[in-house]
Structures are given as structure tokens and as C-alpha cells.
Amino acid sequence: MEQTDINNIHLYCSDAMEVYDKWKSPVAIICDGPYGVNGFPGDLVSYNGLAEWYEPHIKKWSEFSTPLTTLWFWCTEVGWATVHPVLEKYGWEYVSCCVWDKGMSHVAGNTNTKTIRHLPVVTEVCVQYVKRPIFTVDEKKMSMKEWLRYEWLRTGLPLSRTNEACGVKNAATRKYFTKCHLWYMPPAEAFEKIASYANEFGDEKEKPYFSINGKTPITKNEWAQMRSKFYCPIGVTNVWQVPQLRGSERLKINQKAIHLNQKPLELIKRTIEMVSDVNDVIWDPFAGLCTTAVASAELGRTCFGAEINPDVYSIGIKRIKSSL
Incomplete structure (x- = not known):
């Protein structure tokens, strides 16, 4: 297990289940894990089984969280619906479902409208939960x-x-x-x-x-401290109309995207700013290219993250260092 500490950013090349015990209690958890769409090595091939896959992680989140903690759960609509009962089981209370609308440009090159049997999908959900005080x-x-x-x-x-x-x-x-x-x-x-x-x-x-x-x-x-923080940004609703990533922010090797579902830094910064203050602790159990860590560093938060893929982890570390 490799560990990298850069100022207040603490990242582990590991399964998050192996390192949760090393992390400080979170004010916010940004979860962008498996969607059940066979999108990367290790992802489930369908949403069936997502609830069982996430349960050990959700149990750990509940163990270390407090009523001050907000969880942002990224997934497909049906994937989230599948996991929702497990979140409720461990004391997480649904607040709001936010929709990332990537726009019509996301359809181009991704959808054959002559053969498709449903409307083109250009959305993901980011669902807000808080930890119920008991x-x-x-x-x-x-x-x-x-x-x-x-x-x-x-x-x-x-x-x-x-x-x-x-x-x-x-x-x-x-x-x-x-x-x-x-x-x-x-x-x-x-x-x-x-x-x-x-x-x-x-x-x-x-x-x-x-x-x-x-x-x-x-x-x-x-x-x-018995209630989570929330700062409502003016003009922002639960529909986030932000185009899919292009240009320099999209990390590529030989013109191929390294991570198929890299999140815009703008959106991750938004979720962090809405529910935390400077110096608060942010968790990222499935760090990927470390977008949450980059956002946390820019916003003056402390971040703990884990990425299981050594190659992706290495690229994420380089990204953080180059952003500072």
C-alpha cells in the first residue's frame, strides 16, 4: 500500500476498506464509485449487485460519520435507486437528487439513434444524504x-x-x-x-x-454540530447543466481518455463548498484521477482518498502536484 501526503491531502493506493480506519471523521463524503455499467475493470456489468457491493463501504461511512456529515452519491438513476435502501438502513437520510445534464453534445459519437431503443442518456445523478442523529x-x-x-x-x-x-x-x-x-x-x-x-x-x-x-x-x-452544513449558492438548482469534459481538463494518453467518467472540477468544487468550510475533512473513497483531492486543495479543505488502481493513482498524484 502506497501513501502520498501533500499538505492536507492524504491519498492511498489501496482499497478504501483497508484505510478508512486511518482517516479523520468526515464533514463530507464524495462517492463516485461503481455504477454497474461495466465502465472500467472491476465495475459491475449491471446495477444488479450494486447494493451488496456498496454495503461494507456504507457501513464504514456510518461508523465514522456524524450528524455533521453530508454524503454526495454519484451514480446512474437506477444504480442509485438500487443502493438507496442500504443507505437508509445505515442511517443516511435522503435530502435531494441533483442531475448532471451533459447536454446534447454528449450524444454525438456515443449513440446510434437508428438502432437505439430508448432516448439518449445524457445525465447522471449526484444524490445528497445526511447522517441522521440517533x-x-x-x-x-x-x-x-x-x-x-x-x-x-x-x-x-x-x-x-x-x-x-x-x-x-x-x-x-x-x-x-x-x-x-x-x-x-x-x-x-x-x-x-x-x-x-x-x-x-x-x-x-x-x-x-x-x-x-x-x-x-x-x-x-x-x-x-447535530446538523449538517449547507450553503445554497445563488442561481444554482438541482439540475446542473455542465458540458462533458473537453480540452486540457480531460486527462488523456495518446488522445484516449484515461478515465471514462472523469468529473468536471467545477461540479466537485460545488458539492464541497455547499456542505463544508475551510479546513473541514473531505473523504473520497474511490479517488480515480483525484478530482476531489484537487478541489479540496484549492478550497483549503483536508482530503483523505483511496484509489485501488496503481496506474490511475500515479496519474492522480501527478495531477495534484501540478495543480499546486
Whole structure:
């Protein structure tokens, strides 16, 4: 196993399963692995089996991720649909499906419209997931919504008093403690008020309230870490109309593309910027030509990546060095 460290970029020539334990907890995971289209040596020949292939990796991601972590899952539409139940199984919550529209130019040279039996495909999906926070009480697992209500009811105070705690007329009870689909995670400032009020006026015998360690309540800053970051870029929707790669960004040997599905640096930088800050940790389990590492370096993030193919890994390392 070869390892290369370039500033805050840490890359391994290895199966990612062998090195996850060496990586720091991620704020974002950029997954661009097998699609089940027989696109490269080692890829599955169809989407059948993708769920089983990805499960060990998803299990590892879940082990090292926190509620602060966002996963971007690249795949075909049917490939993603096949893997989605496994992601849910390990606590990943679907947020949004973004579509990369490569445009009509992608059809030229790739599709014989006289023999094709379906519309030309010019898209891939990049699906956003976040890690659901789970709270354990007496070996019972609860969602954040369930745990908030459970903790308040332990105080013996009526739910209406949550409004007094937050200094509002009825929003706290209606949003933060409702059992219906209109539930909303309380912002850190509101949570701090709720926890403080509960521990001041709640039943003395049951204190502390809103605590994980049983000694002190969760702090405002700790509560803020219970939710993934997201910065919505102005003018950007979930349809990304970016042409397929051409020119100098497309890496080739003897005029032949090295990697058939090299992602535009523009798109990878977009996914990283939307869900992380400078110095945050980004994971790339299937690094390929190290586009995520290049993007991370340019954006001031720390990146951990793995690429199993030694030749592709070598080219990716050269690419990073030349970009700095």
C-alpha cells in the first residue's frame, strides 16, 4: 500500500476498506464509485449487485460519520435507486437528487439513434444524504424529534411552557415538539433556552435534562454540530447543466481518455463548498484521477482518498502536484 501526503491531502493506493480506519471523521463524503455499467475493470456489468457491493463501504461511512456529515452519491438513476435502501438502513437520510445534464453534445459519437431503443442518456445523478442523529435512552434508539419530546416530558412541565422558554407565543410547541410532519429542528439558540429552562424549572429528581452524558446538558455549540452544513449558492438548482469534459481538463494518453467518467472540477468544487468550510475533512473513497483531492486543495479543505488502481493513482498524484 502506497501513501502520498501533500499538505492536507492524504491519498492511498489501496482499497478504501483497508484505510478508512486511518482517516479523520468526515464533514463530507464524495462517492463516485461503481455504477454497474461495466465502465472500467472491476465495475459491475449491471446495477444488479450494486447494493451488496456498496454495503461494507456504507457501513464504514456510518461508523465514522456524524450528524455533521453530508454524503454526495454519484451514480446512474437506477444504480442509485438500487443502493438507496442500504443507505437508509445505515442511517443516511435522503435530502435531494441533483442531475448532471451533459447536454446534447454528449450524444454525438456515443449513440446510434437508428438502432437505439430508448432516448439518449445524457445525465447522471449526484444524490445528497445526511447522517441522521440517533439518541439512545435505556438501550432504545430515538430520532431527534422523539428525543426532544421525551426529554421535555421528563421535566413534568406542560408542553406549552416550551413557548415561554423560547420567548415565543406558540412556535416552540408547534415546531420543535410536535409529533407531526411539521416538526423542525430547534436552532442552537432556541435549544440552549429550552435546555436551560428545563434544568431550572423541571423536576429536581430527573435532572439533568437534554443531556447525553447524564452530567451536563448539551451545549449550544454541541447542538449546532447535530446538523449538517449547507450553503445554497445563488442561481444554482438541482439540475446542473455542465458540458462533458473537453480540452486540457480531460486527462488523456495518446488522445484516449484515461478515465471514462472523469468529473468536471467545477461540479466537485460545488458539492464541497455547499456542505463544508475551510479546513473541514473531505473523504473520497474511490479517488480515480483525484478530482476531489484537487478541489479540496484549492478550497483549503483536508482530503483523505483511496484509489485501488496503481496506474490511475500515479496519474492522480501527478495531477495534484501540478495543480499546486
